[in-house]
Amino acid sequence: MRTLELQGIGKSFGPVVALKSVDFGAEAGDVTALVGDNGAGKSTLVKCIGGIHRIDTGEVLIDGTAQHLHEPRDAAHLGIEIVHQDLALCDNLDVVGNMFLGRERVGRLHTLDENAMEQMARETLTSLSVRTVRSVRQKVASLSGGQRQTVAIAKSVLWSSKIVILDEPTAALGVAQTEQVLELVRRLADRGVAVVLVSHNMNDVMQVADSIAVLFLGRMATQVRRSDVTQTQVVELITSGRSGDLGLPGAESIGASA
Amino acid sequence: MRTLELQGIGKSFGPVVALKSVDFGAEAGDVTALVGDNGAGKSTLVKCIGGIHRIDTGEVLIDGTAQHLHEPRDAAHLGIEIVHQDLALCDNLDVVGNMFLGRERVGRLHTLDENAMEQMARETLTSLSVRTVRSVRQKVASLSGGQRQTVAIAKSVLWSSKIVILDEPTAALGVAQTEQVLELVRRLADRGVAVVLVSHNMNDVMQVADSIAVLFLGRMATQVRRSDVTQTQVVELITSGRSGDLGLPGAESIGASA
Amino acid sequence: GLVACGNSNNNSSSSGGSSAPPANTKVGILLPDTASSPRWVSADPNELRKQCTDNKLTCYIDNANGGATTMQSQAQALINKGVGVLLVTNLDSGSGKAIESLAKQHNVVTIDYDRLTAGGSAAYYVSFDNVKVGEDQGKALTSCPQVTGKSAVGYVDIDGAPTDNNATLFAQGYNSVLSKQTGWTKLAEQTGNWDPATAQTVFTTMLGQHPTLGAVMVANDTMAQSVINVLKSQNLAGKVAVSGQDATAGGLGNVMEGTQCFTIYKPVAGEADVAIKLAGEILSGQKPTAPATIKDPTTGREVPSYLASPTVITKKNVALPVTDGYETAASVCPTPALRKLCTENGIHTP
Amino acid sequence: MNAVLTEKAPQHQPAPSALAEYLREYVARLRGGELGSAPAVVGLIVITAFFAIVHQGFLSAYNLEALVIQAAPIIVMAMGLVFVLLLGEIDLSAGTTGGLCSAIMAVLLLRHGWLWWLAILAALAAGLAIGFVMGWLRSRAGIPSFVITLATFLAFQGATLILVGGQGSVILPAGSPLINLENSFVPLWLGWTLLGVFVLGYAAVKLGDAQARRRNGLTATPVVVIVSKVLGVAVLGAAFTYEMGKNRNLITNAFFSSKAQGEPWVVVLLMVLFVVWHFVLSRTRYGRHVYAVGGNEEASRRGGVAVSRIRISVFVICSGMAAVSGLVAASLLQSVQSNAGAGNTLLLAVGAAVIGGTSLFGGRGRMIDAVLGGLVVAVIINGMSDLIQGSNSSGYEWVVTGAVLLLAAGFDAVVRRGKTL
Amino acid sequence: MNAVLTEKAPQHQPAPSALAEYLREYVARLRGGELGSAPAVVGLIVITAFFAIVHQGFLSAYNLEALVIQAAPIIVMAMGLVFVLLLGEIDLSAGTTGGLCSAIMAVLLLRHGWLWWLAILAALAAGLAIGFVMGWLRSRAGIPSFVITLATFLAFQGATLILVGGQGSVILPAGSPLINLENSFVPLWLGWTLLGVFVLGYAAVKLGDAQARRRNGLTATPVVVIVSKVLGVAVLGAAFTYEMGKNRNLITNAFFSSKAQGEPWVVVLLMVLFVVWHFVLSRTRYGRHVYAVGGNEEASRRGGVAVSRIRISVFVICSGMAAVSGLVAASLLQSVQSNAGAGNTLLLAVGAAVIGGTSLFGGRGRMIDAVLGGLVVAVIINGMSDLIQGSNSSGYEWVVTGAVLLLAAGFDAVVRRGKTL
Numbered sequence A, B: 001m002r003t004l005e006l007q008g009i010g011k012s013f014g015p016v017v018a019l020k021s022v023d024f025g026a027e028a029g030d031v032t033a034l035v036g037d038n039g040a041g042k043s044t045l046v047k048c049i050g051g052i053h054r055i056d057t058g059e060v061l062i063d064g065t066a067q068h069l070h071e072p073r074d075a076a077h078l079g080i081e082i083v084h085q086d087l088a089l090c091d092n093l094d095v096v097g098n099m100f101l102g103r104e105r106v107g108r109l110h111t112l113d114e115n116a117m118e119q120m121a122r123e124t125l126t127s128l129s130v131r132t133v134r135s136v137r138q139k140v141a142s143l144s145g146g147q148r149q150t151v152a153i154a155k156s157v158l159w160s161s162k163i164v165i166l167d168e169p170t171a172a173l174g175v176a177q178t179e180q181v182l183e184l185v186r187r188l189a190d191r192g193v194a195v196v197l198v199s200h201n202m203n204d205v206m207q208v209a210d211s212i213a214v215l216f217l218g219r220m221a222t223q224v225r226r227s228d229v230t231q232t233q234v235v236e237l238i239t240s241g242r243s244g245d246l247g248l249p250g251a252e253s254i255g256a257s258a
Numbered sequence C: 001g002l003v004a005c006g007n008s009n010n011n012s013s014s015s016g017g018s019s020a021p022p023a024n025t026k027v028g029i030l031l032p033d034t035a036s037s038p039r040w041v042s043a044d045p046n047e048l049r050k051q052c053t054d055n056k057l058t059c060y061i062d063n064a065n066g067g068a069t070t071m072q073s074q075a076q077a078l079i080n081k082g083v084g085v086l087l088v089t090n091l092d093s094g095s096g097k098a099i100e101s102l103a104k105q106h107n108v109v110t111i112d113y114d115r116l117t118a119g120g121s122a123a124y125y126v127s128f129d130n131v132k133v134g135e136d137q138g139k140a141l142t143s144c145p146q147v148t149g150k151s152a153v154g155y156v157d158i159d160g161a162p163t164d165n166n167a168t169l170f171a172q173g174y175n176s177v178l179s180k181q182t183g184w185t186k187l188a189e190q191t192g193n194w195d196p197a198t199a200q201t202v203f204t205t206m207l208g209q210h211p212t213l214g215a216v217m218v219a220n221d222t223m224a225q226s227v228i229n230v231l232k233s234q235n236l237a238g239k240v241a242v243s244g245q246d247a248t249a250g251g252l253g254n255v256m257e258g259t260q261c262f263t264i265y266k267p268v269a270g271e272a273d274v275a276i277k278l279a280g281e282i283l284s285g286q287k288p289t290a291p292a293t294i295k296d297p298t299t300g301r302e303v304p305s306y307l308a309s310p311t312v313i314t315k316k317n318v319a320l321p322v323t324d325g326y327e328t329a330a331s332v333c334p335t336p337a338l339r340k341l342c343t344e345n346g347i348h349t350p
Numbered sequence D, E: 001m002n003a004v005l006t007e008k009a010p011q012h013q014p015a016p017s018a019l020a021e022y023l024r025e026y027v028a029r030l031r032g033g034e035l036g037s038a039p040a041v042v043g044l045i046v047i048t049a050f051f052a053i054v055h056q057g058f059l060s061a062y063n064l065e066a067l068v069i070q071a072a073p074i075i076v077m078a079m080g081l082v083f084v085l086l087l088g089e090i091d092l093s094a095g096t097t098g099g100l101c102s103a104i105m106a107v108l109l110l111r112h113g114w115l116w117w118l119a120i121l122a123a124l125a126a127g128l129a130i131g132f133v134m135g136w137l138r139s140r141a142g143i144p145s146f147v148i149t150l151a152t153f154l155a156f157q158g159a160t161l162i163l164v165g166g167q168g169s170v171i172l173p174a175g176s177p178l179i180n181l182e183n184s185f186v187p188l189w190l191g192w193t194l195l196g197v198f199v200l201g202y203a204a205v206k207l208g209d210a211q212a213r214r215r216n217g218l219t220a221t222p223v224v225v226i227v228s229k230v231l232g233v234a235v236l237g238a239a240f241t242y243e244m245g246k247n248r249n250l251i252t253n254a255f256f257s258s259k260a261q262g263e264p265w266v267v268v269l270l271m272v273l274f275v276v277w278h279f280v281l282s283r284t285r286y287g288r289h290v291y292a293v294g295g296n297e298e299a300s301r302r303g304g305v306a307v308s309r310i311r312i313s314v315f316v317i318c319s320g321m322a323a324v325s326g327l328v329a330a331s332l333l334q335s336v337q338s339n340a341g342a343g344n345t346l347l348l349a350v351g352a353a354v355i356g357g358t359s360l361f362g363g364r365g366r367m368i369d370a371v372l373g374g375l376v377v378a379v380i381i382n383g384m385s386d387l388i389q390g391s392n393s394s395g396y397e398w399v400v401t402g403a404v405l406l407l408a409a410g411f412d413a414v415v416r417r418g419k420t421l
Ligand SMILES: Nc1ncnc2c1ncn2[C@@H]1O[C@H](COP(=O)(O)OP(=O)(O)OP(=O)(O)O)[C@@H](O)[C@H]1O
Pocket: A013, A016, A017, A018, A036, A037, A038, A039, A040, A041, A042, A043, A044, A045, A085, B132, B133, B134, B141, B142, B143, B144, B145, B146, B147, B172, B174
């Protein structure tokens, strides 16, 4: 029984079919990489899991039970944490405010416990190798691209959750920060979290993943163990939907590209 | 005489000093990589060149002449094209509308020549290996992260310009698209354009750059020819501001990080 | 806004009084708005100022622009200035009462000017009799040439704003007359809100429903203009009896053209001179006795009152408001066509 | 264009142009929430049907004319507001600007003896100047437009009062051409000719577009779809022109043979304004830039759009149209009141644009929104004035007007649910 | 918290807490455009000084009282509007909601003989219910708030008219406690006690905060800064209380010995409302969520904020405060008009919030904005009613009010130039 299991997920936007009967699974303790070309449907799939998009068809199973995800809150309650590709931060709040958004700590009289939150925010950021954020009381509007991404990542790993999904978390990060995040991903998995990592960087994927799922034009081409494929095969799967006997049947991989 | 030359650029946001007397240059026919840690000031520097931020101190010289850049239009008139890190597209316009924004083609009676624009947009996108954009009449609000980035890149290379600056252009791109963009960058340089490439991907930088400039905490650590450094040295420069006898004097590289 | 007027020389005695010159010569005047009648914009302020000068009083004139709160703050400002008498034309009885009790708190005597403050504490009431205005309107309408001799007349009412108590009183007046008129049937009644656009929309619909109506009981001249606009588009202007009120320049023009049957002329002088003279007497310490009383509908108090009578203006006496100086010939006769009519009707244009 | 990119000239696949394909796409677009004018049109039909049922004469030629001339000032003002709203701005003073400009016209005409067309030009110039100042304040001084236009709303109300002065209103001389706008009618032959020109022009443009696209190998609207659209417009227009061709004089007898026949001239004005502004918004560079700035100001600035010039220009257009609207209202009332343009004028015009489908947050809106929304509002007000009677009617009328407005907007919103860009 | 991250527990550097450091930061923040209340305060001082110069009695105790009781309804309404504006919404009907609620109160009190406090509760309940319905329509049906509240603006105006009826107003009985709010005064000893409590409470909270931060090793405001702020508030408060302690009855004689002394009770109401809402916005989870939704709705939704509940709640608060504002206005006028809350009430309250520094686009605004902006507006209106002379004064008054409003806003905007979030 996998921690996260998707069965036959389909999703259309008006005339656009973004996902078509996608199966996918992520196990506790594994890093599952979700790869695919631009516009393959990775982010759409992540948003479906996160309750941001309603699923048209198919089911999401958590620990083997089918769940209804209508709101991001539903996902959070099930222990799913997500860093979305479009980071979505509140520009008018500071770093602390964003990191604790929706889960603010309160103290006496139900007032916000700003001090505790500020300290936790600092510690988290430092552990992610961020040295240039001048103050956690800065508005996020003034952060650089990489700094914003770090805040979003920090926000999602602050909480003990069952499933952590990262949609291209290192896209804007520097060399050192990228390393930290990959290490963090490994560490989370080792603690028994089911981690899903969306990335275009094949080096990172091959380095850190236990399992690799390839989306091709809205369909799941294949999901294999890392050890069963080479990097070249993965790239081939991404660009053409099949590689040798892996992937979609020939007709579909061509037909779908029409 | 370099096509683009920056002398002693300084820029502060209120109490935050983002850039401090930065010198930088890019030659026609070269790909100049601009690298640095998150928050080092790369995007701020690019925005200063683009006329989005006013420079506090220092000068921008184009072909040896000092220029005043108060508005993005000023930069465009000088033949500078920029893809900014925060792509900034008009979500309510379609792909064609965005690609030709500010430089629409007009036909008879000063009406928009939609057909010509649509065709050029298609051709450009195809040449960038984008296969999943269903229609160039789609609103960009509905595009995936990588597709948006492609539109922004396509927008900037549509015009023959003297200087092309790309701020992390491949961050969200897939494997094939990244390759196309790097190839494009090379091709542009070969045609005599001065190309500036901001990137965190050292492989790409080492592969495509002729010259490398390293920003460290708002100061220019060094600018060297690609052939004079190794990848390890560049990474060291990025993370600590110096490497061997390259980079900032010891005291500054430490002092600045306080 | 305030206008200081009159002679602040305290030593001269008041015109008719034999008593000692008043110690305080300051009179505050609160006017309501600019929409319910054009009179509040120029006719009243001008006449009141003139009377103040004649009576050697210092007058401060404010217009509240229809805002009850504004009037309240203006009253406070005037009391702050130290006025001894306050003339109040209320926007409604409630806010008028608040002002009067405020004035009472500060020992300032109040006079209801033109509008009675029900439940208020004014010492005097100076006005035209508004129910009588309405009755005059009703009577004049029934004797319009368009309807005389007809056995059956269908008519419609277009009332003033229901927020304005005067509109209620006018309606009370004309309805009491028209409902008793034999052969007259009311086809519809709506409010025009003192607003010409509303009146025009409303009357357009009314005419569509009742194309054979014979008379329109419309509360004032501004709304009458809208009614005439619609009638004109149907070539009915002049064939339907249309009422009015206020003797505005436009109203007088319409009366001369025959598209409006009559208007009601309420010479402001009749009110203003009484009120200002009264104020002067109060300031000099007298307590004049009023010729009549009006019963306050809420408290039953008999308010000492000075009531003036309105004049019905038809084509026959159309020159009267101009010869009185209530309107200028220039504003009544702006175009060559009207100038010709003016001359025919005895209004002499310069 | 940079030749770098053309090295790999691509093959563009010829597009399928079948009707079936087009309809499939249209339905999918509708389902996906791109509704265009559909909700406003359906809303207009429903409300009209409602009033036609409860109120006998509602669809008579007489009332149809009344409807059109009452709707005209609202529609004209809403057209101007669309520009301002497209930028996410607001002009609270459009109503009083119209009032002030019409007061300027009336005073110049009557008290200073100007020629009528000079007075009208002066009023329009005043409108444009007002818009320029407000746009300048917004764009250069950076004051929020809500505050600027709140201030001018108050100030212009005062200025109109001062200009019109103690008489409460200035009455326009009977024969003046301005009055003809709302009170005089297009000869029948001219009405039909204009309709013909409009329909043929529409057909020519649409067919020409499709032709050009097909020549360039792009997908185009199928001819049969264009033809049915054109036919639809032609039938509606013909029905209107025919209805307006009836004699609307309620009473005829031997003495009066005059007829009220033909559409009011203001219809022609509305058509011209609509065509011009629709063209500007949808087919010119300027229009594209208006949308762009409304969608993402920063992106437009980076793209080289002269953002502050665009911002000023929309205020100029809006105030200019407000002046036109004020003149149309003056023509309707044949006079200018001292409180012209105050009251609910502006709110109703904004409501019209929004009900038509224009967003208050910028970036979404079209000219047709102003027309359709303005008609909805006018139908509600006209219908309501017969529905509720009595001397205290205005209270009930307000309540019901509010309720109907809410229903119309609610219908629109539910249909578009969550699709507001 | 996930222990994964704490493996590398970092050292947080102890922050420098010197006064110099604080001031340097403050100046840098000012220069960087984070101005807080500074522009509104400076504007208030300038305008007050101006009127005090041109108009002798402007700063008299008598006029000071008038100013406060005139400002109260505006401030209360603006406080409620801040919540709605923080979400980027608008409530055009706040004025008429206040009017309707006060009409409900008056009718229940006078025509149905309810107890006064029951009638007040009913009015407040009506306000909350109205807010709930509008919030629900906005949040669930997705109708733009401009349209919803335009509809309710009209409908409530009508409902008030129907309730109050043809007499134009309902007069509140003289002795009713509600009237005391604006017309009766806090005993001097109580006024001083309340001031003391307020100042001490303020000091305690600020010092406690700094203490806690320092205990946790975080940078804190230096004690000397806090002390000077507290002293500033204390001095201003004392000056006001002292001035209000003077007898304001201008004419005294043998018959009337009554004194008007002490601040009006409404001042206490304002203080309580300010403290409560300020606390809610700045120190509770709910307040944080209001800012978050205003800043980025989608991010808030993803963060688990119950966006639609927040959205409904701000309308409830706004309409509830509108009801309070309506009651305060009724207390001021000792009656309820049939056109209560119509006119410019709402626009002035929104203007107040905006001049205070609240953004119309959501995400930026504080409670103090409503208070400062409301005072600016009240000072302008009060000062203006004495300034303008001439027979056509109301016209000029409008013009000048508009101009001054524009100046106040322009000053604010120029100071903040380009810093509007
Ligand atoms: N809201 C939407 N409306 C219409 N189409 C959409 C919408 N969101 C996504 N799409 C389409 O769905 C497809 C998949 O998009 P998605 O964002 O999931 O791609 P992705 O795999 O994440 O790509 P990338 O690597 O570029 O981030 C794209 O073709 C995109 O245009």
